[in-house]
Every structure is written in structure tokens, then in C-alpha cells.
Amino acid sequence: xxGCGGGGHGHNHGGHGHGSCDDGHDHPPADLGVAYSxxxxxxxxxxxxxxxxxxxxxxxxxxxWEDRLSRDKFVESDADEELLxxxxxxxxxxxxxxxxxxxxxxxxxxxxxxxxxxxxMTFDDVGLPPxxxxxxxxxxxxxxxxxxxxxxxxxxxxxxMHFPGNFGEETTKISYIGFxxxxxxxxxxxxxxxxxxxxPQFSDHKDKVMDSVGKPVM
Numbered sequence: 001x002x003g004c005g006g007g008g009h010g011h012n013h014g015g016h017g018h019g020s021c022d023d024g025h026d027h028p029p030a031d032l033g034v035a036y037s038x039x040x041x042x043x044x045x046x047x048x049x050x051x052x053x054x055x056x057x058x059x060x061x062x063x064x065w066e067d068r069l070s071r072d073k074f075v076e077s078d079a080d081e082e083l084l085x086x087x088x089x090x091x092x093x094x095x096x097x098x099x100x101x102x103x104x105x106x107x108x109x110x111x112x113x114x115x116x117x118x119x120x121m122t123f124d125d126v127g128l129p130p131x132x133x134x135x136x137x138x139x140x141x142x143x144x145x146x147x148x149x150x151x152x153x154x155x156x157x158x159x160x161m162h163f164p165g166n167f168g169e170e171t172t173k174i175s176y177i178g179f180x181x182x183x184x185x186x187x188x189x190x191x192x193x194x195x196x197x198x199x200p201q202f203s204d205h206k207d208k209v210m211d212s213v214g215k216p217v218m
Contacts, residue, residue: 103173
């Protein structure tokens with residue numbers, strides 16, 4: 001179910017993004033479709049998008065990598081420039097990277113605030129300190145990846161994404177949100193045994209020390 005927060009929210013936000021740029025590591029183009037396949041682990045029917053103009057449109061931005069440049073389906077904010085996504089996953093996610101493709105001419109979101117495992121957040125909750133925050137750059141082609149703190153986002157069952165503003169327009173538009181990472185099956189009963197990575201991966205350690213903003217993925 002989607003929520004549309006028409007009307008003023010009366011927010012009071014503070015703080016600034018604290019990511020730092022790094023050169024990052026490029027993914028070979030052939031691998032990107034696999035790397036950004038976590039959209040298949042989203043419980044799409046239960047995704048909530050608050051302040052969307054068209055009810056249910058927020059769900060449409062989670063799509064296959066090869067469809068990322070398609071602008072037929074997108075979400076646009078309603079009462080102001082803010083959007084808030086509540087995204088449940090069907091499995092346990094280790095989130096490593098995010099790509100956001102927004103609208104052009106100032107409609108692209110300018111900041112992203114991430115909250116881990118806080119279902120059904122509302123605009124009244126976004127005053128809480130985020131688990132990670134990024135200053136975004138206009139990226140209509142989806143060439144910039146924002147790297148998460150892997151230690152913090154190693155066991156995600158729900159992700160809230162707050163986009164508090166854009167680059168000067170009255171509304172914010174987003175046509176694609178992609179997630180890179182891994183997943184382990186969520187078991188309803190018994191003990192979950194995870195042996196997905198039995199040995200440390202260099203990329204994980206690099207993600208821990210480099211808070212990426214605008215890492216190229218081409």
C-alpha cells in the first residue's frame with residue numbers, strides 16, 4: 001500500500017551530508033545487471049511512498065538494470081519536494097551501493113537519508129538521525145554509485161529512503177533506484193545459517209573506510 005502525504009508536513013530538518021568522494025572501483029558493464037538485481041528481493045506490493053503525486057507510482061522505480069534509463073514510469077512528489085520510501089525486503093540484504101536516477105532541470109533529488117529496519121516511517125520520523133546520509137549529484141544516466149557502510153547495512157530487512165530536497169524545482173522526480181549487494185534467504189523458523197562469504201572480501205573492507213559520493217560505475 002502506498003501513502004500519499006498531501007498537505008504540509010511541518011518538518012524541521014538539520015544536519016548535512018557527510019560523504020566523501022573516492023575513485024572507487026569500476027564494475028565491468030557485463031556484471032552490472034547481476035550486481036543491481038536486488039530489486040527482485042523487494043516486497044514490492046508492500047512498498048510505501050509518501051508524498052507521491054500518483055498513488056502507487058513509487059513502486060515503479062525499482063526495476064531491472066537494463067530498464068534504468070526508461071522514463072515511462074517514475075514517481076513525482078506532490079505537496080513539496082520531499083519523498084519518503086519504506087521498502088521491505090523478502091530476504092536479509094547486505095546493501096553495498098545505491099544508484100538514483102532523478103528528473104532533469106532541477107527535479108533531481110539533492111540529498112538521500114537512509115534508515116535501516118524502521119518500518120512504516122512517516123515524515124514525523126525523519127528528524128531522527130539517519131544511519132547514513134549522502135549529498136547527491138544530478139545523474140540522469142545512472143553513472144554514479146553511492147557506497148553504503150557495509151558493516152551498518154549488513155543485515156537489512158527494511159530500508160527507508162528520505163529525499164528531503166532537490167536542485168531548485170517545486171517537485172522531485174525519480175525514475176530509477178537501484179541496489180547493489182547480496183542477500184541470504186530469510187527463514188521464518190529455526191536458525192539462519194549464512195555462509196555466503198566465508199572469507200573477507202577486499203571490497204567490503206574498502207567500503208568500510210571510504211564513504212563514497214559520486215563513485216563512477218561505468
